[in-house]
Amino acid sequence: MIGIDLCQIQRLERIYKKHGDRFINWVFSPREQAYLRKRKMAPRTMAGLFAAKEAMAKALGRGIGPVALRDLEVGHGPGPWGAWKGYRFDLSISHEGDYALAVARIQESGPSFSLPEFLQGQLKKRELNAHKGSVGKLALLAGRRGMVGAFVYAAKALYRSGAGMVFGLVDSEDQPVFTLAAPEVVLRDRKSGLAPLLDQVDALVLGPGLGLEDPALAEGLSAPIKKVVDAGGLTYLSGLDQLPDLRGAVLTPHEAEAQRLFHCQAPRQDLMTLAKDFARDKNCVFVLKGPGTYVTDGHRDYVNSTGNPSMAVAGMGDCLSGIIGYYLTALEDPFLAASMGVFVHGAAGDLANEKYGQSLMPLDVIEEIPQVLKKIL
Numbered sequence: 350m351i352g353i354d355l356c357q358i359q360r361l362e363r364i365y366k367k368h369g370d371r372f373i374n375w376v377f378s379p380r381e382q383a384y385l386r387k388r389k390m391a392p393r394t395m396a397g398l399f400a401a402k403e404a405m406a407k408a409l410g411r412g413i414g415p416v417a418l419r420d421l422e423v424g425h426g427p428g429p430w431g432a433w434k435g436y437r438f439d440l441s442i443s444h445e446g447d448y449a450l451a452v453a454r455i456q457e458s459g460p461s462f463s464l465p466e467f468l469q470g471q472l473k474k475r476e477l478n479a480h481k482g483s484v485g486k487l488a489l490l491a492g493r494r495g496m497v498g499a500f501v502y503a504a505k506a507l508y509r510s511g512a513g514m515v516f517g518l519v520d521s522e523d524q525p526v527f528t529l530a531a532p533e534v535v536l537r538d539r540k541s542g543l544a545p546l547l548d549q550v551d552a553l554v555l556g557p558g559l560g561l562e563d564p565a566l567a568e569g570l571s572a573p574i575k576k577v578v579d580a581g582g583l584t585y586l587s588g589l590d591q592l593p594d595l596r597g598a599v600l601t602p603h604e605a606e607a608q609r610l611f612h613c614q615a616p617r618q619d620l621m622t623l624a625k626d627f628a629r630d631k632n633c634v635f636v637l638k639g640p641g642t643y644v645t646d647g648h649r650d651y652v653n654s655t656g657n658p659s660m661a662v663a664g665m666g667d668c669l670s671g672i673i674g675y676y677l678t679a680l681e682d683p684f685l686a687a688s689m690g691v692f693v694h695g696a697a698g699d700l701a702n703e704k705y706g707q708s709l710m711p712l713d714v715i716e717e718i719p720q721v722l723k724k725i726l
């Protein structure tokens with residue numbers, strides 16, 4: 350998007366004379382104020398900066414109001430540039446007679462996030478001869494009546510992340526509802542169990558919106574396959590005296606689920622220590638969700654930097670389990686898969702937050718996954 354603005358120099362001069370530093374502090378950042386002082390507070394420079402800010406707000410499609418003028422920053426060197434919350438702008442500013450004119454164009458990047466070094470170069474673009482069976486086939490054991498959303502969010506997150514084929518296990522009488530909600534998923538009858546599917550898929554996502562009484566739960570948890578275990582799967586594990594073999598599994602509890610799993614009310618810092626010990630003992634990956642999600646396999650740690658409070662909304666964890674599920678098929682190492690999933694989920698949440706703020710819903714985040722992948726692939 351581009352934005353353009355014309356500003357009358359004398360009008361700005363009048364406002365400055367009337368309001369003085371109050372006006373300057375309201376409109377210009379400390380860096381801009383230093384620049385203005387160097388220019389002896391010249392009204393034409395002030396008007397140029399002002400026009401640039403208005404042009405940036407227009408390029409963002411928001412206008413002044415939702416965006417504070419002082420936050421829209423103009424810098425110099427080499428040439429003028431603009432910045433707002435991770436967005437960068439190309440700027441052109443000109444003066445002629447009574448007017449200053451500015452044009453702003455958003456650079457491609459949008460909110461900035463950079464993939465941590467240990468994740469760089471891990472993802473590969475699809476081969477030219479890729480087909481739906483070669484790019485990640487997964488089974489999804491999620492959702493039930495009243496919890497269709499959990500199934501839909503996990504499934505759509507799987508496909509948007511890059512999965513080629515998702516098989517969903519649902520009760521046959523509920524299939525019409527699930528088909529309507531997520532027609533891209535190939536449905537199989539849950540009563541037939543997981544076994545017929547296990548040879549056909551590379552990984553399993555298990556637990557979002559799943560009831561504890563579901564017979565497929567125990568079967569899924571003990572299946573010798575890479576898997577994400579979330580929500581219902583975690584609650585089921587919490588009730589067991591003897592845990593199944595969790596090698597290769599990625600567990601994704603929020604704090605309350607982790608407390609249930611460890612049978613204690615420990616604070617986050619202690620849960621992180623318990624998570625690391627647990628992951629080492631069980632040869633699995635533990636993802637302790639929350640602001641600064643913590644990922645550990647007992648030997649390596651990663652604290653995620655993407656994500657924001659607008660993501661505190663029902664169903665957000667279901668998206669994450671789908672995203673990580675896909676990366677279990679794309680990356681050999683489950684620790685890297687979990688870390689990549691957590692990073693992408695948070696980055697997509699940050700892009701969605703730019704558009705929706707705290708009105709954000711899970712599907713908004715899923716729709717931003719392609720933008721994140723464009724930047725990191």
Ligand SMILES: NC(=O)C1=CN([C@@H]2O[C@H](COP(=O)(O)OP(=O)(O)OC[C@H]3O[C@@H](n4cnc5c(N)ncnc54)[C@H](OP(=O)(O)O)[C@@H]3O)[C@@H](O)[C@H]2O)[C@@H](O)CC1
Pocket residue numbers: 495496497498499500556557558559580581603604605606639663664665666667
């Ligand atoms: N549309 C759908 O189909 C959806 C389906 N979903 C599916 O629903 C299933 C059960 O979900 P659930 O909310 O009933 O159980 P659960 O998450 O264990 O919370 C229990 C209690 O724990 C607490 N608590 C929660 N989060 C916390 C946190 N981060 N940090 C700390 N504490 C936290 C909180 O207690 P409070 O703080 O309120 O006292 C909360 O009341 C699950 O399978 C899921 O996949 C949902 O994803 C929504 C959309």
Ligand SMILES: Nc1ncnc2c1ncn2[C@@H]1O[C@H](COP(=O)(O)OP(=O)(O)O)[C@@H](O)[C@H]1O
Pocket residue numbers: 580602603638639640641642655656657658659660661662663664665666667668669
């Ligand atoms: N304040 C926050 N900052 C960053 N990420 C958050 C914040 N609140 C929630 N999230 C993320 O949103 C997701 C919520 O997951 P979860 O609590 O399991 O939701 P649900 O069970 O409703 O699907 C997690 O990935 C968590 O890290």
